[in-house]
Amino acid sequence: MSARVATTCPYCGVGCGVLAGVDALGTVSVAGDPSHGSNHGRLCVKGAALAETVDLQGRLLHPKLRGPDGAFFRTGWDDALDRVADGFRRVIEQHGPDAVAFYVSGQLLTEDYYVVNKLAKGYLGTANIDTNSRLCMSSAVAGHKRAFGEDLVPGCYEDIDRAELIVLVGSNTAWCHPVVFQRIAAAKEAGARVVVIDPRFTATCESADLHLPVKPGTDVWLFNGLLSFLFQHGVMDASFVDAHTLGLAQALAAAENDAPEPAVVAKACGVQLSDLLAFYRLFARCEKTVTLFSQGVNQSSSGTDKVNSLINCHLLTGRIGKPGAGPFSITGQPNAMGGREVGGLANMLAAHMELHDPVHRDIVQSFWASPRMASQPGLKAVALFDAVLEGEVKALWIMGTNPVVSLPDADRVKRALNACEFVVCSDIIERTDTNVHAHVLLPALGWGEKDGTVTSSERRISRQRPFLPAPGEARADWRIVCDVAKRLGFVEGFEFETPQQIFVEHARLTSFRNHEACDDGLPAAPRVLNLGSMSALTPQGYANLAPVQWPVNEHGEGTQRVLSDGRFAHPDGRARFVATKARAPVHAPDAEFPLVLNTGRVRDHWHTMTRTGKSPRLAGHISEPYIDMHPHDALRSGVREGELARVQSRWGAMVARVRHGGDVLAGHVFVPIHWNDQFASDARVGGVVNPVVDPVSGEPEFKHTPVRIEPFPVRWYGFAFGRRFLPASELSYWTLIQGERFFRYELAHRERPGDCGAWARAWLGVNDPDADWLEYEDRTTGVYRAVHVLDDRIDACVFLSSRPDLPSRQWLSSLFARERLEDIDRAGLLIGEPPGAGVDTGPVVCSCFGVGRNTICEAIRKEGLDTTAKITATLRAGGNCGSCVPELQRLIAESRAATEA
Template sequence: MSEAVRTTCPYCGVGCGVLASVDADGTTRVAGDPAHASNLGRLCVKGSALGDTVGPEGRLLHPVLRGQDGVAQRATWDEAIQRVADGFSRIVAEHGPDAVAFYVSGQLLTEDYYVVNKLAKGYLGTANIDTNSRLCMSSAVAGHKRAFGEDVVPGCYEDLEQAELVVLVGSNTAWCHPVLFQRVTAAREGRDGPRVVVIDPRFTATCEGADLHLPIRPGTDVRLFNGLLSFLFRHGVIDPDFIDAHTAGFDQALAAAEAESGDPAMVARQCGLQTADVVAFYRLFARHEKVVTLFSQGVNQSTSGTDKVNAIINCHLATARIGRPGMGPFSITGQPNAMGGREVGGLSNMLAAHLELGEPAHRDIVQAFWQSPHIAGTPGLKAVELFDAVGEGRIKALWIMATNPAVSLPDADKVRAALARCELVVCSDIVERTDTNAYAHVLLPALGWGEKDGTVTSSERRISRQRPFLPAPGEARADWRAVCEVAKRMGFERGFEFAHPHEIFVEHAQLTAFRNREPLADGVPAARRQLQLGPLAKLDRRAYDALAPVQWPVTEQGAGTPRLFADGRFSHADGRARFVTTASRAPAHAADREYPLVLNTGRIRDQWHTMTRTARSPRLNNHIGEPFVDMHPHDALRSGVREGSLARVVSRWGSMVARVRHGGGILAGTVFAPIHWSDQFASDARVGGVVNPAVDPVSGEPEFKHTPVRVEPFPVRWYGFALARRPLPASMLSYWTLIRGDRFLRYELAHRERPAEIEAWAKAWLGVTDDQADWLAFEDLDTGVYRAVHLREGRIESCLFLAAQPHLPSRQWLASLFARDRLDEADRLALLSGEAPGGGGDPGPVVCSCFGVGRNTILEVIRRNELDLPAQITAELRAGGNCGSCIPELRRLIAETRAASEA
């Protein structure tokens, strides 16, 4: 086994340290890095399964060019780079620099981000470069800049443990940022651990064990926090000295809050809450000085997202609960390098080094440092409007890096149409087949996690290294290198001579220090900003390779800074923070008779973005393997659908098909669907095709949490599933979902018509052409049940189960048969009967993905041993003993068992 390499997880913004090594057989092993301050050795289930995701299957291994006839052919790097450079050069010459654009990603390393931003804004002279981070945290960016004068998160993760009260707003932290949630949970086990309040329309895993859950009506967060500001003022909890010395705009913000939210009972009615719960929350906030308010996509992804952020920050400024241990507003980002991208100007309205594109003096600073021929003069197009411009023909060349907008953007069918019309689409990716790559004229193979070399910045401003421990597969290259080569071919020889990411990082660090806090002639600071990496510009190659995680701003001694604003000085020119007047307003589109339900979207525990990585891991597919729409039972009844059946979710912009479920945590009038499935993994489950494209007027972030929809039956004649060792032609079915298992592929399927000759159809679909094949089949004409199994030399090759209803045998038991070299007679009989031998052996749906422990197994041990704590389950089954992501579900199973026994 190779020596372990210290690197950083490529998933969420927590920025966990990882120890990665490679066995002699090529197997990648990962473990949490106990020396990394972000996670202290912990990893969530996705991080623990990173080794499952780094194989060569499905990788884009060489450049590909697609001609006018649509035929894709392998090309050399020289041919591909020349095609991109010629295309961009021609379009700029004929139509100007704003006819080209870049759409990048929080999956890029800071060094990649820096170079492409430099090319766009400083050399081509266009600000049309935006990022998929626009979709998850741009409202937080805008709120930070309005309040603080700069996009900064003032606190650190230790504050979550040192707080007396942690308020989680719009964040299913237990599933989306599990390591942070486990840090809070561990702190709560101590005598002085924090109280926890969760503000979320859904009852999620995060709500399990919380002291208070406020199931707020979607879109009313501003009213709730304006009410809190009014309550704090009326009860004398504000800090007048801090407000007078360090802020501006308090009176106006308070007056607006008092006018609309001065009465807690009225706030409760508007927010759909109980008055007693609202008052309980307000009192908890008032009584505990050390309060951290952690917020995420549930706040940001809204047409009033920026106001929501500022309404939260207003409460912390009014009480001076910022800049000190255990307190402050805390934006937790969704991607590993959303923060790093913000540092280098990855958003279309920003310049590198936290400088403002709309400020002439800031543009002069960046252009002087780069010595570039141009500098973008006005902010560019934000993500949604950028793709609108592509569709309208105003943008004629688009380079997409490390993201899948044909799935992830709202009104995604419109995005697809735009890509189909674009003169030149370039995609840099590690995966060959994605919904977006299907539209590319040029495909460039990029490096993936384990191969990339550079830095990322976590949600607490901690810069960490991603280090390579695997060789580059095929002809894959770093994104920064591809950008530099295109820049040189376009005639920009100077400015892109980088030979190693160390050189890019040093230049980035130098720019953060350039004219930072130096006075102009009139004595006004040129650009006072907290982002300061100047001391890191002194790193040589060896020191860069050995760089330990560090939080900016970096001191002259090279040390990090855990908290900002302790001195009460902010980044506005006068040093004062700003209270921002906020007013509650309704979402852009209201539910109506045609679309009576409100769709909320989000993530599930074990998948990531559009599943190009996580879907490769069998253990990550075991928890939730199929797209679903979670509904209140009353709404399902009114919509004419039942739990377990298929339904179509329809909006004004598109539709999707998913399985109906009743998760128990959804408010009547709302539905929830996860964001992850694309055309690579399901027949018709792209939530982006349904989501409305309305955006926040300040941040440009879309309204992913509030789309009016209706749910209607998706009628089929039969349901089924198949397990096979090789891919099957699922496209011929009315509905299908692909789930990767261990040694097999699983297909959940349904069809509108039942084949007349079911056995002939089954053999053809499973690819059984040998008349002498070992084929077992059972059919019940009365119930519509059909089962078939294909074996070769006693080993199962594939199996198919069909029925008129969605209630079918356990997939977990059948999956276990694919690990056997030979099936015995009892297994054969059990396959035809549809039940495990002896009626047992079914572990049930997986709850703990780390150790593959199923629901039935857990329930049995709870009942048998009368367990009442998750730790007791861990002692018996190991479930919950690794990443801890399943602990909330273990608590729920304990509660359900106890309730059943007392009934």
């Protein structure tokens, strides 16, 4: 094993440290870094499975151009870069700089973000550069800036450990930020109380002392009511408010107008008055309160007001910048914050400066010595793609993201790319829903190959270091941008040779003229983002850079908490209470679309699955897209659990399997965001989501789209396993799942084959009439099973039925690990069930250790396991990342209920 490299996980914004290494056979291993302050050695299952995602299957390894026939062909870097530079130059010469745009990603490193932002705003002269962080964090950014004067997260993870009360708002932390959730669980064990505010009963709610299932969109009512309650009961830090804030009277007036008394709030939010008062009294009583919020707050047409209504309560009580207290935005992507530091959003400049401020524009342009500077904010994500469709933006460069899947009204995004004159995509995966629309494909480096920095939710800058060689002709994103910039004539501003040189320039800019007046003539408070001392980093110092939280002082020491001195980043140094107005979502359900769609993540997948979709371990927990809905709504919609249904909105439709997970209230449905055209036939929920955005932040309304659910009739259901890809695209429904040594497909079709045997042979590619072929058919029940055995090993199989209740996939998947099928296995395949008790471990619950539901339930029953700790001691389940602990708790409760019955 080579020496392990200290790097950072590429998933969520927790920013966990990872130790990665490669042995002599090229096998990659990963483990949590015990010395990293974000995780102290812990990893969630996604981080633990990173080694399964770094193979080169599906990688884009060479530059490619689209030919006249629409097919891509390989070319050299010089040709590809010339094509990009010529395309952008032509559009700018004919239509001006605002006819070009960039759409980038929180997956980029800070150094990548810096150079592309510099090129767009300071050299091309357009602010048309936005990022997929707009889709998850921009409401938090806008709320921070309104309240604090700068995009600041005041606290740190240690505050969770110290808190008396932890309030989780719109965050399924157990699944989306499992390492943070472990801190929450530990704090609860130490006596902290936990309140979860979420329309769904998620895995996080299993461990809560109180769950408030508020109606989607009613958070402002809730927190305006809390503000009024606190003020009316004298729970206020008057000295802090008087000395360090402005605007309380206006915020209180707005709050009391919306929420004159708790009963009004309870009715508006759809919660029990007793539960609401229990929350308000807990908040009033607990001085050390941390309020963690995420996408359920941000992804809303009133997301910024939700953020500020929450922050107002912390300002009133002075619970900010103190150990164990503060509002805390937990970030969705590994470098969403790093991108914001260097101006990656269309309305920002680098170093937390404001694009609308002429003084700030002059500071940045002077520092860059750039020929021009964008003078007005650019197009935010949704508006950007509207402008592409309307022909206003004619050249677009997309980096490390998949907007045809992730943006709302995603079919409109697809039409926009088809209409665009010139589309460039930098990516690590060759075939994505977005890349198929490109004119130029540029191969980028992926995690394990990239070299640079990222910033976590607690402002902690960490290094991502390479431990794998660059595959094929892949290059760093910053280098690709610099090469294009030079071809556009901007040599002097882009002569970087290493990421260290870029980071040092970024650090210098954060301290450059950092006390100058704003355009209103008031003396400026210094920007809190200050990395000035890091501008002296040598190449060796950068190579050895230890994780550090900004701002960084002159001695290179980081800062755990900001705003603890009561000095805010507004020119007068005071925080602002923001008057927030409660309002209903823009589109209300009606007779045609009577249900409300909410979207979000599942535990073991990430974004559009280009990484996690490669991991058999991560595919085991939830293997196909689903529609989670209340049984009463299913009955009214004419659909059944286990069958397929279509989700239809005014903007689009998708198909998935119905389930009743018990997570959603009547009138609501939930669909995960991850599946796309590479992994399923028709499961892009982004095509269904309405494109309404928050008027301040531009963040889309992913949590509230009126929809209807209708049956998706099919004649047969099925599944198939094969050691190679199978041609599923002609079927009415399919989902692809990566397994260990196999590919698995869930299938359904509107027409049943006339001859199942002939169809199965042709579809599985079994052409030899003398092949070892096992099959069974019962035409009365519509059941058909066929298995191809090659050299005594199972090669492929297909199971069909007129009903969706098919045999266990877990048992069948285990057969692909065997070097030889026994006679008893062949018999089991023909009868469609495992031969003997204990063979079928059931659906995976603990992905870290591959422990199935049946195994856990059997152990609970036989050995009387009545705590999750006992399950862990017996089966290891729940003993690593802990994200399955809520599910283990549910299985214990179900077993207890069954026994008592």
